[in-house]
Amino acid sequence: MFNKIMKRGSRKASKAEAAAELPAAADPVPLASASGVTVNHASRVSTSPSAAPSPGGATFQPSSAPPQLTEPLPLFRDVPATERQVLFLRKLQICAVAFDFSDTLKAAREKEMKRQALSELVDFVQSGSGRLAEQVQEELVRTVAINIFRCLPPAAHESTGSEAADPEEDEPYLDPAWPHLQLVYELLLRYVISSDTDTKVAKRFIDHCFVLRLLDLFDSEDPREREYLKTILHRIYGKFMIHRPFIRRAINNIFYRFIFETERHSGIGELLEILGSIINGFALPMKEEHKLFLVRALIPLHKPKTVGIYHQQLSYCIVQFVEKDYKLADIIIRGLLKYWPVINCQKEVLFLGELEEVLEATQPAEFQRCMVPLFKQIARCLSSSHFQVAERALFLWNNDHIVSLIAQDRNVILPIIFEALEKNTQAHWNQMVHGLTTNVRKMFLDMDNDLFEECQQKYLEKEANAKLLGEQRESTWRRLEAFVEANASGKDMVLAN
Secondary structure, rough: OOHHHHHHHHHOOOHHHHHOOOOOOOOOOOOOOOOOOOOOOOOOOOOOHHEEEOOOOEEEEEEOOOOOOOOOOHHHHOOHHHHHHHHHHHHHHHEOOOOOOOOOOOOHHHHHHHHHHHHHHHHHHHHHOOOOOOHHHHHHHHHHHHHHHOOOOOOOHHHOOOOOOOOOOOOOOOOOOOOHHHHHHHHHHHHHHOOOOHHHHHHHOHHHHHHHHHHHHHHHHHHHHHHHHHHHHHHHHHHHHHHHHHHHHHHHHHHHHHHHHOOOOOOHHHHHHHHHHHHHHHHHHHHHHHHHHHHHHHHEEEEEOHHHHHHHHHHHHHHHHHOOOHHHHHHHHHHHHHHHOOOOOHHHHEEEEEEEHHOOOHHHHHHHHHHHHHHHHHHHOOOOHHHHHHHHHHHHHHHHHHHHHHHHHHHHHHHHHHHHHHHHHHOOOOOHHHHHHHHHHHHHHHHHHHHHHHHHHHHHHHHHHHHHHHHHHHHHHHHHHHHHHHHHHHHHOOOOO
């Protein structure tokens, strides 16, 4: 029967027939959140195709020679159902070849043959034509591994030696091999999500080694590849329960290396998107392992200078923890204060936005534990000469829940921030900040007139004492200067005599 398939595949066909048999490429996974942002990194992960692991833990060598076929293999619909898995294996063998895409004209016919075969494989798996045999599944994962596990190209800072490059301004790197890689990723995705894929069998091939090397690829600078990886890893996490603890630990290790060693990685945002969904599914009461992950990995992710690139995803994960367990609010707020930026105003604005989301899910008891250090920091933000920082801090009073928390403990909070409010009213250069400050002062005045007047009296006394100390200091300096001048004149007279 196999000879019959090969004869059918080797018969002469006209150019028109050959062109008609070439299906269009499979549609990609929608790039819902793919960003054109590139994050430089200090070291690249070497995932050489020459040592891709087989499911049994051994290694296999991909062929670099083009497939020895003169004509395309037949389409799946042209062979009986009983022979399709044999044809599937033959097409996988065609695809287990890594081509060089640096030269678009090199092996152009073989590349097109491989693209056509990949597209047909994707359509076959997607069509739900039946459960694949164990040998076919093993060959499928092997073929995927040969194509995607490769040496990533050097990052921009590695090839140019530049250290001051801005990742938000760099053009994203686009892999020239993407016409094939896209279909390989699509094949893997369809295999993972297929209802015909038995996890008990598939876990032998999609093992810890495979998952770990998949995670290494998140450092790719091509945003299209990272988007596919995000979708596939999320599906693997959902389908293979045995891999869940391992995936969480492996992501932790990537974060630790990024925070404490390199501060360069292209896929932190995509990994955080996966974790956002994972955190949302945590059962209550929350395990100690998950709380340690929050303290040791998520909160320290605020430290790197490039936090702005992935801050939206990070903030979502942090807020998920508070919504799951409101008692974590105190730990999170104190963690934010620990990593609060000193001179980076744009980062400070991001922190204030995240703080508002956390406070919105915070209960009064947890708020009272951290309100003193929190509002000391907010007072510094209110006094900032950078108008965006002061303005964002004042916007906290537009949130009804935060205002209710402040109102309950106004006796503690107002004395901490009163001086910053007064100085903004008297001397801040920005009119918007001046207007917002006036509204906040009026809000406190309406809350508790007596407390407001008491704080105002203390502020006036403090200013008067400061003025008096300033005058005394000036007087002391004038006396000291006069004394020095008198001594100098006396010495001059002695020398003249």
